[in-house]
Each structure stands twice: as structure tokens, then as C-alpha cells.
Amino acid sequence: MDDLKIRWSRLQKRIQGAGADALVVASNVNLFYVSGRVFMGHVYIPAEGAPRFFVRRPCGLEGEGVFEVRKVEQIPDILRDIGAPLPERVMVEDDDLTHSEWVRLAAVFPGKVVGGGSAALRQCRAAKTPYEVRVMKLTGARQAEVIPHYAAVYEPGMTDQQWSVEMFRVMLKAGGLGHFRIAGQTMEGFMGTILAGDNGGAVSPYDFALGGAGLHPSLPVGQCGAPLREGMSVMVDIPGVFYGYITDCSRIFGVGRLAQKAYDAHQVSVDIRAAIMEAGRPGVRCEDLYQLALNMAGGAGLADCFMGGAQKAKFVGHGTGIVINELPVLGARSKDVLEEGMTIALEPKFVIAGTGAVGVEDTLLVTPNGMENLTPCNPEIITL
Amino acid sequence: MDDLKIRWSRLQKRIQGAGADALVVASNVNLFYVSGRVFMGHVYIPAEGAPRFFVRRPCGLEGEGVFEVRKVEQIPDILRDIGAPLPERVMVEDDDLTHSEWVRLAAVFPGKVVGGGSAALRQCRAAKTPYEVRVMKLTGARQAEVIPHYAAVYEPGMTDQQWSVEMFRVMLKAGGLGHFRIAGQTMEGFMGTILAGDNGGAVSPYDFALGGAGLHPSLPVGQCGAPLREGMSVMVDIPGVFYGYITDCSRIFGVGRLAQKAYDAHQVSVDIRAAIMEAGRPGVRCEDLYQLALNMAGGAGLADCFMGGAQKAKFVGHGTGIVINELPVLGARSKDVLEEGMTIALEPKFVIAGTGAVGVEDTLLVTPNGMENLTPCNPEIITL
Numbered sequence: 001m002d003d004l005k006i007r008w009s010r011l012q013k014r015i016q017g018a019g020a021d022a023l024v025v026a027s028n029v030n031l032f033y034v035s036g037r038v039f040m041g042h043v044y045i046p047a048e049g050a051p052r053f054f055v056r057r058p059c060g061l062e063g064e065g066v067f068e069v070r071k072v073e074q075i076p077d078i079l080r081d082i083g084a085p086l087p088e089r090v091m092v093e094d095d096d097l098t099h100s101e102w103v104r105l106a107a108v109f110p111g112k113v114v115g116g117g118s119a120a121l122r123q124c125r126a127a128k129t130p131y132e133v134r135v136m137k138l139t140g141a142r143q144a145e146v147i148p149h150y151a152a153v154y155e156p157g158m159t160d161q162q163w164s165v166e167m168f169r170v171m172l173k174a175g176g177l178g179h180f181r182i183a184g185q186t187m188e189g190f191m192g193t194i195l196a197g198d199n200g201g202a203v204s205p206y207d208f209a210l211g212g213a214g215l216h217p218s219l220p221v222g223q224c225g226a227p228l229r230e231g232m233s234v235m236v237d238i239p240g241v242f243y244g245y246i247t248d249c250s251r252i253f254g255v256g257r258l259a260q261k262a263y264d265a266h267q268v269s270v271d272i273r274a275a276i277m278e279a280g281r282p283g284v285r286c287e288d289l290y291q292l293a294l295n296m297a298g299g300a301g302l303a304d305c306f307m308g309g310a311q312k313a314k315f316v317g318h319g320t321g322i323v324i325n326e327l328p329v330l331g332a333r334s335k336d337v338l339e340e341g342m343t344i345a346l347e348p349k350f351v352i353a354g355t356g357a358v359g360v361e362d363t364l365l366v367t368p369n370g371m372e373n374l375t376p377c378n379p380e381i382i383t384l
Numbered sequence: 385m386d387d388l389k390i391r392w393s394r395l396q397k398r399i400q401g402a403g404a405d406a407l408v409v410a411s412n413v414n415l416f417y418v419s420g421r422v423f424m425g426h427v428y429i430p431a432e433g434a435p436r437f438f439v440r441r442p443c444g445l446e447g448e449g450v451f452e453v454r455k456v457e458q459i460p461d462i463l464r465d466i467g468a469p470l471p472e473r474v475m476v477e478d479d480d481l482t483h484s485e486w487v488r489l490a491a492v493f494p495g496k497v498v499g500g501g502s503a504a505l506r507q508c509r510a511a512k513t514p515y516e517v518r519v520m521k522l523t524g525a526r527q528a529e530v531i532p533h534y535a536a537v538y539e540p541g542m543t544d545q546q547w548s549v550e551m552f553r554v555m556l557k558a559g560g561l562g563h564f565r566i567a568g569q570t571m572e573g574f575m576g577t578i579l580a581g582d583n584g585g586a587v588s589p590y591d592f593a594l595g596g597a598g599l600h601p602s603l604p605v606g607q608c609g610a611p612l613r614e615g616m617s618v619m620v621d622i623p624g625v626f627y628g629y630i631t632d633c634s635r636i637f638g639v640g641r642l643a644q645k646a647y648d649a650h651q652v653s654v655d656i657r658a659a660i661m662e663a664g665r666p667g668v669r670c671e672d673l674y675q676l677a678l679n680m681a682g683g684a685g686l687a688d689c690f691m692g693g694a695q696k697a698k699f700v701g702h703g704t705g706i707v708i709n710e711l712p713v714l715g716a717r718s719k720d721v722l723e724e725g726m727t728i729a730l731e732p733k734f735v736i737a738g739t740g741a742v743g744v745e746d747t748l749l750v751t752p753n754g755m756e757n758l759t760p761c762n763p764e765i766i767t768l
Contacts, residue, residue, distance in 0.1 A: 035599035040570070040589035057695065058587055059604075096569065099486035102479045118484070165556040172549040172659025178604055179574035185411055185480065186424070188562035204441055205424035216422035218706075219561055219629025220443075295742055303471075311441065317461070 001036060005130035007124060008034065008051055014120040015047045021087035022046045024105060026072075027096035029181060029322050030121045034086075035061065042072055046084070054078070061366045073108055077352055086110060091117035096183075122183075126319050126327035127341040131367065132245065136321070136343050140247040140363050140374030143240025146174045147251050147377050148238055154253070156384050158222035160196040160234065161215060167194070167238060177241045183323040192333035193222035193236030196255075200235060200357030203308030209313045210235065210357055211220055211349050233381070235349070239324055240375070248320050248345035249375035250361040253382045262358050263381065265350040268300045269359035270379050272348040274317075275332075277364060277371040280344075285329045286336040290316050293330075293348050302350055309351040317346040318365055342366040343374065391508060392435055394671065396505040399431045400472035405471035406430045407501055408489060410456075411480035411566055413706050414505045416628055420447065426456055430468070438462070440517075441481035457492055464717060467568050475501035480567075483608060494643065506567075508551030510703050511725040516629070517749065520705070520727050523549045524631040524758030527624025530558045531635050531761050534620055538637070538768050544580040544607035544618065545599060551578070551622060561625045567707040578608035580639075584619055584741030585693030593697045593731050594619065594741055603710045614640040617740035617765070619733070623708055624759070632704050632729035633759035634745040646742050649734040653743035654763050656732040659746060660701075660714075661755040664728075670712045670720040674700050677714075677732050686734055693735040701730040704747055725749040727758065 015023050018285070025043040034051065038058035044052040054075055055067040064373050066077050076086055085273050088111040092102060095118035106113045128136060153166035172178055175376040177189040178191055187206045195212045204211020206221045214220040228234065237250035252266060265374075272293045280289060297306035307313040315331030318324075320343055330335030330344065344366065349359035353384050360379045395418070399407050409418050409427040418427050418435065423443035428436040436461055437450040453461050460470055472495040474487060479502035482626060490497045494496035512520055554576050556562055562575055564575045579596045588595020590605050598604040606636045612618065620633035635672035636650060657740075677700040680691035691697040699715030702708075704727055712720030714728065728750065744763045748755040 026574060032602050038572075038589055038604055053404055058588055059589060060601075070547055074412075094484045094487075095482050097483055098479050098568070099481055099483045102486075103478075103482035162557075167551055168556065168562075169549055169553045174551065177574065177599060178552075181572075184482070185569075188412060188422075188563065188565075190561065205422055205441055215561060216628055217418050217444075220422055244600055280537060290435060 003129050004131045006027055010124045011045055016101050017350045018116050020089040020091045023091040027093050032244045048358055065360050085137035089114045093118045124288050124319055127339040128224045128343055133244045135245050137374055139240050139242045139245050142242050143247050143249050144377040147170055151382055159227050160194050162224050164194040164223050171238055180239045180241045180246050181323045183325050189221055195235040195357050196228055197356040201222050201351040202312045209349055228255050233258055233358050235357040246320050247322050247363040247375055252358050253384050255384050259355050262355045265302055266358040266381055269348045272296050273360055280338055280371040282338055285336045286330045286334045290330045305350045320345045338366050340366055354382050390513045395429055402500050404473040404475045404498050405476040408521055411477050473498045477502045487642055507709055509705055511723040512727055518627050519627045521758055523624050523626045523629050526626050527631050527633050528759045528761040534765055543609050543611050544578050545609050548578040548607050555622050564623045564630050566624045567708045567709050573605055579619040579741050581616035581740040583608050585735040587695045593733055594714050612639050617642055617742050619741040630704050630708050631747040632761055636742050637768050639768050642737045643739050646736045646739045649686055650742040650765055653732045656680050657744055664755040666722055666724045668722045670714045670718045674714045689734045700732050700764055701728050704729045722750050724750055
């Protein structure tokens with residue numbers, strides 16, 4: 001696939017920039033990025049020339065540059081056999097491999113391991129290639145099409161979890177793969193979070209914008225089993241997972257009429273989205289966009305309840321793609337700068353005490369003319 | 385909770401056995417094991433004396449031994465402040481932390497990092513404490529109660545995925561948490577695998593007993609979207625996840641009448657289960673139990689299709705608990721030995737060409753008198 005060549009070429013620029021001779025890819029997320037599929041094995045990307053694929057189980061990869069191996073330790077011998085130079089400086093995935101995996105992989109190559117392998121891959125993944133942009137658009141369109149169907153499976157008297165189960169079914173019936181990938185072992189979740197009423201402000205150990213108490217201390221995130229009651233807002237945040245890529249779009253549902261403050265704050269969120277979509281162009285600093293959101297929230301007198309209650313997220317948006325927490329981060333102290341092709345989940349959210357979470361989340365594509373919404377659906381609060 | 389003291393004490397024996405002064409726990413799975421909840425922070429377990437909890441966000445842990453911190457680097461200062469000795473030899477989780485996390489954590493302590501932290505935790509988790517046995521029994525009973533309801537949501541003409549979505553809903557409505565944890569980043573999955581017909585023998589990059597092609601190359605495991613047809617067996621393997629613990633039980637459904645060979649092979653699986661339940665006692669070598677299964681399959685003339693088709697799993701069972709791939713492994717070259725309190729998913733499975741997967745999987749508790757089935761439900765093939 002020609003699109004893979006674009007990814008390899010971008011990676012090779014970073015490998016060269018790091019003064020390394022090769023990058024070895026082993027994690028599922030990055031195997032998918034550099035090969036288009038998850039398989040058992042490794043991809044060896046030299047600073048120049050074609051990548052080599054070392055495959056431990058049949059996976060459909062065939063042809064020149066594909067080698068069957070039993071174990072990773074065979075790679076140097078095969079490189080020697082085909083006359084490829086062994087790397088003197090090799091990059092591996094510091095942030096994606098366990099320490100044990102890293103140690104084993106580092107011992108395979110006689111040269112020195114240099115850091116930054118995961119960072120190089122993460123930075124490349126941030127700005128989508130033409131094929132990835134198409135897939136993100138398809139994914140966003142499919143997610144946006146599902147959301148209006150959630151209200152139809154709501155029934156008065158349900159708990160947040162009962163309604164969630166019906167919405168999960170709607171998403172899976174629409175072709176959602178269900179499993180969404182999160183980089184790192186510290187964040188976990190199941191299909192999405194549905195935050196009703198004051199659970200929108202519950203503190204969570206996970207670094208999502210809003211948390212929720214969860215159903216059990218073993219997975220303290222999302223819906224908590226609370227009955228849905230008149231006057232509660234419900235934030236429905238079920239990522240769209242299709243084709244191995246993720247879009248992130250959440251919408252607010254109101255159980256009957258909400259307090260006026262909720263509608264007002266929700267409108268501020270819609271306004272923040274519009275301002276950032278206009279301001280967000282290649283070259284713009286992500287921290288400035290975060291500051292723009294903070295200023296608008298503050299200007300509306302809503303700084304107190306912006307991005308959480310007792311615990312506040314220090315960001316208003318994040319990249320999304322193969323994992324839900326890609327670069328860039330639109331947050332405090334972020335050094336990230338927008339690039340064309342980045343796809344960003346923008347989620348200016350407020351937690352209104354006694355009502356719950358409000359605000360819109362959409363996945364936006366960075367273009368030279370501003371940001372394009374990949375998850376186009378009605379941003380208004382939907383009354384149940 | 386008194387049960388936590390049992391876990392700490394078992395861990396401390398292993399810390400002492402490794403000649404270390406302390407173990408630092410950071411991964412969600414092990415935080416849950418040593419504290420009963422997932423939180424953001426670390427647990428410091430000295431070789432003797434009470435553990436200390438370093439908490440980065442409020443999580444309900446309070447009282448003596450609990451310290452609020454902003455970052456892990458504060459731990460040595462706090463230990464000094466309370467007069468606790470700094471460890472000269474400290475264990476961290478080599479197999480659970482990323483290399484970057486490991487490097488950061490190792491730099492926090494002035495002493496030497498010694499290996500084996502993850503292994504010590506894994507070995508402790510394998511033999512369940514009294515509380516854990518109770519929870520595993522409750523989990524298994526709930527899972528076993530759900531399984532007979534799957535047939536009621538089957539409709540002729542469905543694909544494997546369509547039926548799966550309805551079964552996932554049944555499990556979630558029964559209180560299943562949905563998200564099941566798998567140790568390591570190389571194995572992934574969503575709720576469970578439903579393998580219909582020849583998809584039961586499909587090769588997968590994941591180390592499950594049977595794989596399945598999956599719905600997309602980004603997640604090549606489980607159901608593949610194939611229509612369910614007369615004469616197909618369907619293996620339904622949806623783990624029971626309740627209270628943060630997992631039981632594993634799969635049952636076979638037949639779309640109408642199956643080939644006689646399928647029933648015969650299924651009976652061999654039931655017989656293998658009975659033989660292993662009888663033979664499995666504390667002190668028995670897991671490799672011997674694997675060999676017992678292999679011998680019985682071979683004796684029935686079914687060696688060719690035991691544990692897969694073109695690709696065969698080299699094990700017939702695995703521990704289960706907080707993660708689905710706990711110790712021990714009932715497999716080739718396993719050095720594991722049964723201990724009282726181990727909970728093992730035993731899954732002697734056959735793949736019958738033209739029909740699909742057959743066999744039973746149950747979660748079994750090792751007792752002094754043999755193994756007890758924690759997932760008691762009808763083992764027969766259920767005709768749809």
C-alpha cells in the first residue's frame with residue numbers, strides 16, 4: 001500500500017534526525033501503523049531503504065522483505081544473510097514495551113540502543129497520512145450517524161448502566177469494533193463512559209477529561225449504576241472504533257428540562273469549539289488554544305466548573321487515531337504545535353453541580369484553513 | 385481488610401526470598417491486588433512491616449500509612465521523614481511497567497533494583513486467598529448462570545457478530561463489567577470470542593487457545609462476520625468479569641445437528657476435564673496434566689485437531705483471576721506446580737474441519753481433594 005510508504009518515509013526522517021540506523025517496531029499499535037495489520041513479530045525499519053518484516057505466525061504478509069522467524073534473536077543473522085548492515089545505533093519503543101521486553105530486544109542487536117523510538121512513532125502518528133485522513137473521516141461519519149439513535153433506547157426509570165448497555169448494543173450493531181486502544185497501562189476503560197448527574201464530577205484515577213466513579217473499585221471510571229432522574233444531564237462518550245481508528249465525539253442528553261445554567265454553559269462549549277476551529281491552523285501552539293478555551297470559560301464566569309469539579313483536567317483536547325490518546329495535547333505546558341492532518345478530539349466540558357456534565361466533544365481535522373469537524377451531528381443538548 | 389494482610393505477608397516472604405528490602409507496586413492490576421482498588425499512585429511494600437500508600441489523587445484510601453504525593457520522586461523523602469529505612473535492594477515490576485516507567489521509578493531509589501518484582505506478584509496472585517476464592521466462586525456462579533440465556537437471543541440467519549452483540553448485552557445486563565484484563569500488551573480482545581465453523585481454526589497473532597480471524601486486521605481475533613449455517617458449531621467464550629475478577633467458561637452451541645465426530649470429540653473434552661479434575665491436586669506438575677490431556681486426545685485418535693488446526697496452542701489451561709492469563713500454565717515445558725487455591729481455566733478444545741470448535745472450558749479451583757468446578761453449567765453441546 002502506497003500509504004505505508006509515506007509513513008515509513010516520515011519515520012525514516014525521524015530515525016535519521018535521531019542519528020540512528022534503524023527502528024525496531026514490536027507493539028501492536030505501531031505494528032498496525034507500519035504494516036496495516038496486527039501480527040506476531042517485528043518490523044525493522046532502517047534509516048534508508050525498505051523495511052523488513054519478521055513474522056512469527058502466518059498473517060498474510062508475504063513477498064520480498066518478509067521473513068518467517070521463530071524468535072526475535074534471529075533477526076541479526078537474517079540481516080547478515082541478505083547483506084544488510086547491522087545497526088550501530090538502534091531505536092526501540094521505550095514507552096510501549098515492558099522493561100523485560102525492552103531488555104530482551106536491546107540484547108538482540110550488537111549496537112547501542114538510543115532513546116526516542118516511541119516518541120518518533122507517536123509524533124508520526126499524530127499527523128495523519130492521506131489514507132488515514134480518509135479512514136478518520138469515514139470513522140467520524142459512522143460515529144456521528146450512531147449518536148442520534150441513542151435516545152430511542154432510553155426508557156424512564158433506567159440506571160445509567162442500563163441505558164449504557166443498550167447504547168453499546170446500538171454502537172456494536174452499527175459495526176463498531178468495541179475495543180478502543182489507550183496508550184499506556186495506567187488508563188483503562190470499556191467501550192465508553194456515560195456520566196449522569198453528579199457522577200460527571202466524580203474523581204477518577206484515569207486521565208480522561210471527566211472520570212466518573214465506575215461500577216466497581218477495580219475499574220473506577222464511567223457510569224456508576226445511578227438511576228437517571230429528572231433534571232440530570234447525561235454525557236454520552238462512546239468512541240467510534242472502525243477500521244482500527246478511533247474518533248471521539250460526545251453529546252449531552254437531558255432527562256427532561258435541565259437547569260438554565262447547564263444550557264448556558266453548554267453554549268459556551270459550542271462557542272469554544274467554534275473559536276478553536278477557526279483559530280486552529282498549522283503552526284498554532286496547542287497551549288495557546290488551551291488558553292483560548294480557558295479564557296472563554298473564565299469570561300463566561302465558568303472557570304470554576306470548567307473541565308471538572310473538585311478535580312480538573314489540565315487539557316481541553318487530545319489527538320486521536322489508532323489510540324485514543326494520540327498527540328497533540330491541547331493543554332497546560334504543552335509544547336505541541338498543530339500540523340496539517342492532525343485529528344484532535346476537542347472536549348470543552350463543564351460540570352454543573354446538581355445537574356451534571358455539559359459540553360460538546362468532536363474530532364477535528366487540522367487543515368490549512370482551520371479545523372474541519374469529522375463528527376458532524378447536532379451539538380445541542382438532546383432532551384430525553 | 386484482613387485478606388490484604390495475607391497478600392502482603394505472602395509477598396513479603398517472596399521479597400525476603402529474593403534478598404530485597406522492598407517491592408514498589410505501580411501497575412493497575414497489582415495496585416488492585418495489594419490495595420483492593422485501582423488508584424493513581426504507588427504502594428511500597430517493605431520486606432517487613434506495614435505497606436505505605438502514596439496516592440496522587442483522592443481514592444478513598446485514608447489513615448495511617450497513606451500519603452498524598454504529587455509525584456513518585458517524593459517517596460524517599462517521606463520514608464526518611466517517617467524514619468523508615470531506604471531500601472538498598474528494591475524490586476519493581478519488570479514485566480508490567482514500560483521501560484520508560486521502569487527507568488523513572490528505578491531512579492527514585494538510591495539503592496539497586498533487583499529483578500523479579502512482576503514474577504513475585506504473579507506467583508502470589510496465582511494461589512487465591514480466602515476472600516479471593518469466595519469472589520472467584522461468586523464470579524463463576526454468575527457466569528454459569530448467564531450462559532444458558534445465550535440461546536434465547538439467537539435467531540436463524542444471524543452472523544456470528546450479530547449473535548455476539550446480543551450475547552454481550554445479556555452478559556452486561558447480568559452485571560458483567562465487560563472489560564477483562566490481559567497481562568501484557570501483545571494480547572488484546574473485546575468481551576470475548578465467538579468462533580463459528582471453520583473460523584474456530586483460524587490462525588491468530590494472539591496467544592488464546594483458539595483464535596479466530598476477527599472483524600478487522602486491526603484486531604484479528606474472534607468472530608469474523610460469517611453467517612451462521614446449519615451444521616456449524618459455535619464456541620461461545622465470553623469471560624465472566626465481576627468484582628474485578630475473571631472466570632473463564634466456554635460452551636458450544638450447534639446450529640442444528642452437527643457431524644457425529646463433533647459430539648465424539650466434545651465427549652473426549654468432557655472426559656479430559658474429569659480426569660484432570662481428579663488428578664489435579666496440590667503438588668502435581670502442570671506439565672503432567674497437559675501430557676495427560678494430550679495422551680487422552682491422542683488415545684481417541686484426535687491428536688491432529690486438539691487445541692487448534694493449522695496452528696495449535698501448546699497449553700490446555702491457564703490460571704485466571706485479576707487477569708485472564710494468570711499462572712499457572714498447563715502446557716508444554718511448564719515448570720509450574722499446582723497449589724491449593726489456584727483457579728485454572730481448563731480448556732481442552734478440538735477443531736473439527738467443516739464443523740468448528742468443540743470442547744468445554746471451565747474454571748477450576750485446586751483443593752486438597754482434587755479440583756472443584758467454579759462454573760457449573762451443563763457441559764453438553766446446546767442445539768440452537
